[in-house]
Structures are given as structure tokens and as C-alpha cells.
Amino acid sequence: MSIIKQFPYEWQVGVRYTRAGKRSGRNSFISFISMISVAGIALGVAALIVVLSVMNGFQKEVTDRLMSVLAHVEVFDTRGAMPNWQEQEKAAYANPQVKAVAPFVETQGMLLNDETMRPSVVRGVLPQQEAKVSSVAGQMKQGQFASLTPDSFNIVLGIDLAKALGVTVGQNVTLMLEREPRAGDSLNSMVMPRMRALKVSGIFEAGHNELDASLAFVNMQDAEQLLMLDGPSGLRLRLHDMNQAPQVARELKASMPGELWMRDWSRASASWYALVQSQKNMMFIILSMIIAVAAFNLVSTLVMSVTDKQADIAILRTLGASPFSIMKIFMIQGALVGLLGSALGVAGGVLLALNVGVIVPFIEGLFGLHFISKEIYQISAVPSDLHWLDVAQIGLIAFGLALVATLYPSWRAARVKPAEALRYE
Structure with missing residues (x-):
């Protein structure tokens, strides 16, 4: 008082x-x-x-869980392929925020098993380098991520995608990709898609329904053959601080050579x-x-x-x-x-x-x-x-x-x- x-x-x-x-x-x-x-x-x-x-x-x-599979920053070449990716990798490492870099090829296709068909995002990677930018290798439920060797045409599926297709390790699925029209094709001719049989060598679980139900991995060289590319689509970057991704993307856009465009994780997951x-x-x-x-x-x-x-x-x-x-x-x-x-x-x-x-x-x-x-x-x-x-x-x-x-x-x-x-x- x-x-x-x-x-x-x-x-x-x-x-x-x-x-x-x-x-x-x-x-x-x-x-x-x-x-x-x-x-x-x-x-x-x-x-x-x-x-x-x-x-x-x-x-x-x-x-x-998203970041266990998604990259902090993705670097794409506007020409569709990046044959000089090793030089671009060195240029990316020049930024002090860049912790790891891995090349990749990414496309959209249809996976088929018997009469079941599911749309999927197929990502071609080098398993050893991919392990530096994502945690997929540690999320394997069946098989090994290292089984994605060159010319093996193995595929690793998300657990929900594998369940939807009704396949497990050791079985085959068919990848159907769109084929670009050729010079000799007439306007009225039907353009048949390209198809390739792939062997399921592993199943992963990221813990995110969208990723587990649509994402699949193959070896990068196999993906280049399937898409007839002379190099990867781009680079996947892991940063020391993921919150700096938009700023780092702008810095890399200015510092890296070539016609490139960047996509950081906040833009890739903007709707969510x-x-x-x-x-x-x-x-x-x-x-x-x-x-x-x-x-x-x-x-x-x-x-x-x-x-x-x-x-x-x-x-x-x-x-x-x-x-x-x-x-x-x-x-x-x-x-x-x-x-x-x-x-x-x-x-x-x-x-x-x-x-x-x-x-x-x-x-x-x-x-x-x-x-x-x-x-x-x-x-x-x-x-x-x-x-x-x-x-x-x-x-x-x-x-x-x-x-x-x-x-x-x-x-x-x-x-x-x-x-x-x-x-x-």
C-alpha cells in the first residue's frame, strides 16, 4: 500500500x-x-x-516433410537441358549459402500396371548426390535408393503411388511419356506416346500425401535417354538457411552464366x-x-x-x-x-x-x-x-x-x- x-x-x-x-x-x-x-x-x-x-x-x-524431398532452390536451363552442369555446379557453390548441389531431370508422365493408370512426376537423379539435397534415401520402406544405377531402368515409387498401382519391389510398371511430333508427321496423324517398362526397385514414404502419391525416381542417365536429352534439366540446391531461398535465387540468377530461371521452395509450395x-x-x-x-x-x-x-x-x-x-x-x-x-x-x-x-x-x-x-x-x-x-x-x-x-x-x-x-x- x-x-x-x-x-x-x-x-x-x-x-x-x-x-x-x-x-x-x-x-x-x-x-x-x-x-x-x-x-x-x-x-x-x-x-x-x-x-x-x-x-x-x-x-x-x-x-x-516437404523439405525432405523438395529442394530449397531449383535452377533450370531455358534450353531444356544443362549439358555443362558441372560448371554451373561450381558457380552455384560460389554462393556461401549453398550447402549442396545435385543435378536432376524431371518430367510428367503416366505409370501403368495392368488396367491401372496414375499420373506421376518422374525425377531422374544421381543417388549419391541426391542424398546431399534430400532425405529420400533415409525414407525407404522397401528396397534401396542406391539401386537406381545407370542403364538399369529401375524406378523408386512413393508408397501411395505403389499402392494405387498395386505393385511392390521386383514387379514392373510401364512409363508412358508424351512424344513430340516429328517433321514427317501429318497434322491428322495420331502421335503415339513413348512407353518403357521399368522395374520397381524401391518404395519410399516421405510422410506427405501429395509426394507419396505422385513422385517417382529413376537414374538420371536413364531419364536422359527416355527424354532424349543431352544433359540434366537443372540443379537442385540445399541451403544452409532455407528461409533465405528467395534472396539466394535472385543472387544466383545474377551470378550464374547462361539463360537460367530459378524456383525456390516457397514458390513451389505457394498454394499450400x-x-x-x-x-x-x-x-x-x-x-x-x-x-x-x-x-x-x-x-x-x-x-x-x-x-x-x-x-x-x-x-x-x-x-x-x-x-x-x-x-x-x-x-x-x-x-x-x-x-x-x-x-x-x-x-x-x-x-x-x-x-x-x-x-x-x-x-x-x-x-x-x-x-x-x-x-x-x-x-x-x-x-x-x-x-x-x-x-x-x-x-x-x-x-x-x-x-x-x-x-x-x-x-x-x-x-x-x-x-x-x-x-x-
Whole structure:
């Protein structure tokens, strides 16, 4: 109390009104409503922190799985092939952010087995160098990634693609590729696709449905023969910091020789990240409404407080307090409630977000539930990735809404006329 007495009287009165002594049932009721407002703000803040942390966790989990197969930056030659890829590799390594480089050939085709046909992305790679830029070699469920040797015409399939085709290691599939029309072909003649039988030598599981259901690997030299190219399509780059990919792509565009175009991972997965971001934004808005409702409960609390304290306001006005000072008293009262609710919500939300891995299994075991289906999400535990910037933004928004909620009751308190307030006292 000695510390509080050193503050201006507006603070002293505002803190006292916030504590709302127990001398009357009405004061106790106002205090109870204030605590409800604190609890509402705290619950809304905690819920928003936990939900955003879980969504960040899912995004990080999926990103890690995407990046286990996708390159941070892909460099393509506009001529369709890059016969001097070793020179371009040296030029790429000149950038300090480039950690590893691997050549590749990529095309789209159809894989057939009996009457089953599936579209696929066929990527030709050198297994030893591919292992430097992706984690496919460590994701093999059957067979070996090193089985993609030159002239073997082996193929490694994603696990969902293999299931869809009904094949396993040792069986054959047929790759059907579009054939470009030749000079002697007439306009009305049917251009038959090129077809090649390939032996399934391995099956991988990246943990991402789109990749597992559409991606296949062959040896790069075999892919060059199939596509009749005199070199790889381009280079796949792994960076020290994947978040620098757009900037590194621009730098490589300026520093590497030849007519090249670059594609970084953020552009390759732009639609997926836009979807995730829109979902996060919608969830943020929806849960912010909970905080707003709780914050604006302060309006009713402060209106009741102003009505109950009219005599006190009149006495303060007759003692020389200005309307602004009266307004400040009730703004302080509401701000303290908002600050307390925000602080409790941040503390509770951070504690829950950091212990999701412990709390969720406990709830699942207690009620016999299972929140995450491994068959659908490819993960068995609820992930959580707490971002302190999100925590700061949520706390500030909750406190800001509480301040806005104090404006009308405080303005109403400042308009109380002393003579009318004391008429029936």
C-alpha cells in the first residue's frame, strides 16, 4: 500500500475500485463480475495461443516433410537441358549459402500396371548426390535408393503411388511419356506416346500425401535417354538457411552464366502455404472474437461501477477533481482488469503450448480418445510450435481491446454532475 500511495490519486482510487472491498453486497457483486471479465480474457488469450501454436506445429511438421524431398532452390536451363552442369555446379557453390548441389531431370508422365493408370512426376537423379539435397534415401520402406544405377531402368515409387498401382519391389510398371511430333508427321496423324517398362526397385514414404502419391525416381542417365536429352534439366540446391531461398535465387540468377530461371521452395509450395496462412488468419479472427466478448464485458462492469460510485465521483468533483481525472480513474480500473486477464492468459497459454505433448496424451488416456489419426495426418501426436511474436501480439490485442472497452463508461463517469449525484444522498 505504501508504494501505491506514492502514485497520483487517480491511480490510488482506480486500484481501490478494482479491488472493490466487501463492505456491501453490491461491491462484492461488481468484484465478482470483474473477476468473470478477467477469467474470460484469460481463457480467450490462452485458447488463441494454444491453437496458433498447434497450427504452427502442424505447419512445421508438414514443411519438414516437404523439405525432405523438395529442394530449397531449383535452377533450370531455358534450353531444356544443362549439358555443362558441372560448371554451373561450381558457380552455384560460389554462393556461401549453398550447402549442396545435385543435378536432376524431371518430367510428367503416366505409370501403368495392368488396367491401372496414375499420373506421376518422374525425377531422374544421381543417388549419391541426391542424398546431399534430400532425405529420400533415409525414407525407404522397401528396397534401396542406391539401386537406381545407370542403364538399369529401375524406378523408386512413393508408397501411395505403389499402392494405387498395386505393385511392390521386383514387379514392373510401364512409363508412358508424351512424344513430340516429328517433321514427317501429318497434322491428322495420331502421335503415339513413348512407353518403357521399368522395374520397381524401391518404395519410399516421405510422410506427405501429395509426394507419396505422385513422385517417382529413376537414374538420371536413364531419364536422359527416355527424354532424349543431352544433359540434366537443372540443379537442385540445399541451403544452409532455407528461409533465405528467395534472396539466394535472385543472387544466383545474377551470378550464374547462361539463360537460367530459378524456383525456390516457397514458390513451389505457394498454394499450400497460402491455404495454411488463410486458415491461421481465420482462426485468429474467430478466437479474437472470444477475447473481444470478454473484454467488452468490462463495459457492463464499469457502467455498474460508475452507477454505484456516483456519490464518490461527486465528492471528488467538489474537491477539485477534473472530468479528465474522473475518466482516468475508471480507465485505470478497466486497464488493470484487462492487464490481469491478459497476463494470466499469456502465462496459461504458454504453459499449455509448451506441454501439449504431455497434456494431450493424458487427456486421450483419461477419456479413451484419439485426436490425431496417423492414417490421415501421418503423425500420431499433436505438434506444437510456440512463436513468441504470436504471444506478444495476442497479449497486446487483448489489452488493447480492454482499453477500448473502458472508454464509454469512463466518459460517462466524467459527465456525472455533482449536484444531481448528491441530491438523494
